[in-house]
Amino acid sequence: MSRVLNCxxxxxxxxxxxxxxxxxxxxxxxxxxFKHFRRLTVTRTPGAEDKQNVVIMGRKTWNSIPEKNRPLNDRINIVLSRQLEAPPSGAHHLARDLPSALRLLDGPEGLLADQVWLIGGSSMYSEVMETPCPRRLFVTRILKQFPSDTFFPDISPAQFRLLPEYPGVSSELQEENGIQYRFQVYQSLDP
Ligand SMILES: NC(=O)c1ccc[n+]([C@@H]2O[C@H](COP(=O)([O-])OP(=O)(O)OC[C@H]3O[C@@H](n4cnc5c(N)ncnc54)[C@H](OP(=O)(O)O)[C@@H]3O)[C@@H](O)[C@H]2O)c1
Structure with a gap:
């Protein structure tokens, strides 16, 4: 698989x-x-402006997006589900698992697909950690604790390195509504 998987x-x-x-x-x-998320997931590779980026997400992540904001615009939206038999209303494609979703891009749809962005949830992130291919993790570190019931897997230093900087991603401390956060980018080491 030659595509970079961006999480x-x-x-x-x-x-x-x-x-x-x-x-x-x-x-x-x-x-x-949210603007950072949108800018990264919408922006195409220079020269690929005739294509769209792809966002792949689990069914619950799709449901967590307010209806008025679905599908995420200017992106091809693929929803993963083993239960659904058709894409949820507004989604462009349904896939039974991540490899099937990626195969959609290598078919006729592939002609229109530029970057691939995996936007959650938990099990898809875990699967990507174990997938031996080039991967990047765009992580926003929220520096305040809130109650949670869904978690991101550990990032293994044996598999990923934290990049000192990444074009277009600020390394400054951010703050909004009293919540501080930082943007980080990790790159997979050679499988
Ligand atoms: N902080 C963030 O950046 C972020 C990002 C994304 C989501 N979230 C949050 O995380 C929660 C949702 O995530 P979640 O982990 O609970 O659920 P999820 O992964 O979005 O959805 C789970 C469902 O998606 C389908 N699915 C997921 N992975 C699959 C796979 N590899 N193959 C086939 N189907 C797959 C299954 O659907 P079926 O049951 O239909 O088979 C599964 O029950 C929400 O609270 C959301 O707000 C946060």
Missing amino acids: IVAVCPDGGIGYKGDLPWHPTRLNNE
Whole structure:
């Protein structure tokens, strides 16, 4: 598999990413963090402006997006589910598992797909940690603890290295609504 798999997540100090079907810090909004997510997942590789990026997500992550914001615009939205028999209303594609989703991109749809972004939840992130291919992890470290019931897996230093900087990603401390956070980017080591 030659495509880079890009994962993006915002995570509390204890690894929490979700609570009761929403983000742990809900109802506080981190608008600039959301803009960071949108900019990264929408922006295509120079020269690939005729294509769209792909976002792949689990069924519960799809459900966690407010209906008015679904599908995530300017991106091809693929939802993973073993139960559903058709894409949920508004989604572009349904896949039974991650390899099937990635195979969709190598078919006719592949002609239109540029970057691949895996946007959650927990089991897909865990699967990617074990997938031997080039991967990048775009992690927002939320520097405040909130109750969580869904978690991001540990990032193994044997598999990933934290990049000292990444083009277009600020290394400055961010703060919104009294919540501080930092952007980090990890790159997989050679499998
Ligand atoms: N902080 C963040 O950056 C972030 C990012 C994403 C989500 N979240 C939060 O995390 C929570 C949702 O995540 P979650 O982990 O609970 O659920 P999820 O992974 O989004 O959805 C779980 C469901 O998706 C399907 N699924 C997931 N992985 C699959 C796979 N590899 N193959 C086939 N189907 C798969 C299954 O659907 P079926 O049961 O239909 O088979 C599974 O029950 C919410 O609270 C959300 O707000 C936070």
